[in-house]
Amino acid sequence: MSNSSIDLQLLNAFASLLLLLSFAMLSQRRIVTMVKLLAMQGMLLGLATLLLAVRTGQNHLYISAALTLSLKALFMPWVLHRLIKRLGVYWDSEPLLNITVTMLAGLLIVIFSFGLAQPIAEFANTATRSAIGIAVAVVLLAFLTMITRGKAMSQVVGFLSMENGLFFGAMSASYGMPMIIELGVALDVLVAMLVLGVFFFQIREQFDSLDLHHLEKLREEK
Amino acid sequence: MTPLDWLTQLLEMLAALAAAPLFVGWINQCRAWLQNRSAPSILQPYRAIRKLFYKDAVLATHASSFFRVAPYVVFGAMVGAAAVIPSVSTRLPFSNAADAIALVGLFATARVFISLAAMDVGTAFGSLGARREMLVGFLAEPALLMVIFVASLISASTALPAISEGLATRTLALYPSLAFTGVAFVLVLLAENARIPVDNPATHLELTMIHEAMLLEYSARHLALMEWAAALKLFNYACIGFALFLPWGLATGDSPNPGTLLASIPVLAGKLAIAGAALAVIETVSAKLRVFRAPEFLATAFLLAVLGLLVHLLLGA
Structure with missing residues (x-):
């Protein structure tokens, strides 16, 4: 590995930092910090895409790098911060499991996804194929964060971090998805984001809290 | 093994013995500067040790012989550890006897003895400190082992001199795995040496003590040895860190050469000065954690080390 080129080394370093940020998100108690970590993840993803674009010279990667940087590193965190401020939910403590157990579960997930990605990586012919395992791990860790x-x-x-993981997976497996799909996904996530923003206010109006456990009761109580 | 190698070995152990209190003094001085206090002399730890050696030892009535033997065992373990850590040269005759895993075992021996001695007298604070020490220790040890395993995987050896020689002579490359384990190692160092986020070395409040609580019953030469051993432990950890993460400037290679050996001493001094200042900064900017947060702190260290291992296995970097 030591004789591989510097940009590949940088890409690998970015991949490992993405994984680290996922863990940081998993162990985070404060929602404001989580959003900051998400913005950092988006930033790293954008930089990695840019690096890959420079390395492979594919024009559509430049566009998606610009999209990633503007949407995931700047716009969405900004929307989230605004939402937090308007809803006044700076603290989102109490993960359902304690942090240490969650992190150990996260480690098992990483081992599982590295094993899972091994056969996929053998079929890919990109230089970054070894990072597929990390992308799968980021997706599953985001799942765990949501759970x-x-x-x-x-x-x-x-949810947004999961999308980052998917994007990174597509990038390392096949140098990005076709442009039309990428745009579609970016738009979908954006719309989902806005709809969820409206939804938050509805939930809070109904239950005076953003705790989703209230949604588990579907009986009409009058 | 040539006579020069044995001379190197002797020099290294003497350097560790002599420099360890100086390193502690330097950290204390940096901390005082950062906290706007007037700093104690850098030689203060030597004076404290000398003063303690002149005093008459007082033993608790119920102290068994174990209590009296423990300081010598702990001190011996730390000197033994200093003998196998490559701090100036990688050609160490003693290092054939113990690799990095045995080194962790040496630290564990010292920990067991110091904890048992603290429980031996039967005071409440001693047992409290010993229990906390074991709590921290059993979480820090796997993290330290994982850190060592990553470096061993990269350089294909578990002997510390071979690891640092392998890492020093490789071509420069980005190793995310080493970066992760480097952070993990710093966390373990802070926890194992009773530094601030986990324990406060300067505390006078018994309820928050870990390391100091275990030494409450010791006096005079026993206490001096314990203090010296603690300084040696910190010095040893710093040197392990240099061997794993900053191996440049060590006297390496098969042909022994007094020139490179002499040149490596100022390099070590420079590294120690920077590491001490960095440690003081970390201790100044972070607040002490509640004792029950310490497992979380060490779980983070373990997690980082294991992540480093996994990333190394996946990316080969």
């Missing part, structure tokens, strides 16, 4: 939180806000952050 272990009860509040709507952090579930959305987990």
Whole structure:
């Protein structure tokens, strides 16, 4: 590995940092910090895409790098911060499991997804194929983040982080999806984000809290 | 093994013995500067040790012989550890006797003895400190082992001199795995040496003590040895860190050469000065954690080390 080129090394370093950020999100108690971590993840993803674009010289990667940087690193965190401020939910403590157990579960997930990605990586012919395992791990860790939180806000952050993982997976497996799909997904996530934002207010109006456990009761109580 | 190698070995152990209190003094001085206090002399730890050696030892009535033997065992373990850590040269005759895993075992021996001695007298604070020490220790040890395993995987050896030689002579490359384990190692160092986020070395409040609580019953030469051993432990950890993460400047290679050996001493001094200052900064900017948060702190270290291992296995970097 030591004789591989510097840009591949940088890409690998970015991949490992993405994984680290997923863990940081998993262990985070404060929603504001989670959003900051999400913005950092988006930033890293954008930089990795840019690096890959420079390395492979594919024009559509430049566009998706620009999209990633503007949408995931700047716009969405900004929307989330605004939402947090308007809803006044700075604290989203109490993950359902304790942090240490969650992190150990996260480690098992990483081992599982590295094993899972091994056969996929053998079929890919990109230089970055070894990072597929990391992308799968980021997706599954985001799942775990969503599972272990009860509040709507952090579930959305987990959802967005999952999308980051998917994007990174597509990037490392086949140098990105076709442009049309990428745009479609970006738009979908954006719309989902806005709809969820409206939804938050509805949930809070109904239940005076963003705890999603209230949604589990579907009886009409008058 | 040539006579020069044995001379190197002797020099290294003497350097560790002499420099360990100086390192502690330097950290205390940096901390005082950062906290706007007037700093104690850098030689203060030597004076404290000397003063303690002149005093008459007082033993608790119920202290068994174990209590009296423990300081010598702990001190011996730390000197033994200093003998196998490559701090100036990688050609160490003693290092054939113990690799990095045995080194962790040496630290564990010292920990067991110090904890049992603290429980031996039967005071409440001693047992409290010993229990907390074991709590921290059993969480820090796997993290330290994982850190060592990553470096061993990269350089294909578990002997510390071979690891640092392998890492020093490789071509420069980005190793995310080493970066992760480096952070994990710093966390373990802070926890194992009773530094601030986990324990406060300067505390006078018994309820928050870990390391100090275990030494409450010791006096005079026993206490001096314990203090010296604690300084040696910190010095040893710093040198393990250099061997794993900053191996440049060590006297390496098969042909022994007094020139490179002499050149490596100022390099070590420079690394220690920077590491001490960095440690002081970490201790100044972070607040002490509640004792029950310490497992979380160490779980983070373990997690980082295991992540480093996994990333190394996946990416080969």
